[in-house]
Amino acid sequence: MNKSTFEDQKSDSLSHQLIKVGRLINERGLNSVRDVFNLPELKQSHLDLFPYIDFEGTSISEIAKRKGVSKQSVSKIVKEMTHMKILFLKIDPEDSRSKLVFFQTSGFYSIQKGFEKLVSIDHLISDHLGRKSYKSTLENISSLIEVFQTEQLK
Amino acid sequence: MNKSTFEDQKSDSLSHQLIKVGRLINERGLNSVRDVFNLPELKQSHLDLFPYIDFEGTSISEIAKRKGVSKQSVSKIVKEMTHMKILFLKIDPEDSRSKLVFFQTSGFYSIQKGFEKLVSIDHLISDHLGRKSYKSTLENISSLIEVFQTEQLK
DNA sequence: CTTTTATAGTCAACTGTGATTTACTATAGA
């Protein structure tokens, strides 16, 4: 197998290209947020927590359970993020053992501003592909996510 | 902002969905290769080296330069991969200081067999989306990769 | 009620790992 065959095979593979584009977007997003908010300490591990935190507040144990790691590990990262003013904590009024984790929804570091940045990557994509292709690609990718999350065995 | 708005915003974001699908496919691919080749020691760091190794052979220094890490770090991971029979080394006939890294292109652990596995994920995707959507999505994603790799600033 | 058991969170010690830095050998090339 020569080089061009190898390269052809790679760029013909949608799975390969999806892994690649996902990483590129992730990298861009991380750099963009670090840049805009002037938070050079922001790490991947911080961003990785986002999907597990609800807007109505989520306890540390619940985040740990969802993410599949120990609560000690989550506790540490949440602490760092509160210092960065990305999150804040509030004792659960229904259970004083539990601390609810919230996004900082106002102020300079607000998640809303983060969203505006993420949305700007979407704008870039939309400008490049056109509105119609953006929509159809989004539909296709979303249905793939469902497949991969549902299917258990190869 | 309530939960449903937040969730809507996330699944409307193609960038977000692309990050997600990329990770799911990557995870599936890693598990699949570990499983098929009976290589439970295979780590992400091993797979991460693949894109930097040419079929004509690539020196350790060159891999390090391409990946943006030290040659010591690459040296260690390459060593592990030669023990797993995924790669093999050969002194560069044109420079006896340099060792060229090659994929093991024959035998049980050959890269070709790995490709067959990756291709099977593509088949799954293609079966799900249909041939036409597969092709248009591949084109869109490939053009996005070009944009992200070309553009320097946000 | 009071005791027992379970759960939420934190702290500290440790682990695995991908990386760096420093130091070294060996070969290439000016």
Add this chain to the structure above:
DNA sequence: TCTATAGTAAATCACAGTTGACTATAAAAG
């Protein structure tokens, strides 16, 4: 010969994770 480069080895670092020990509160059992 002098300098640059390829590779390796060992020490160390950063960091995300674990386990174990602890406090505090909740909730169930008696």
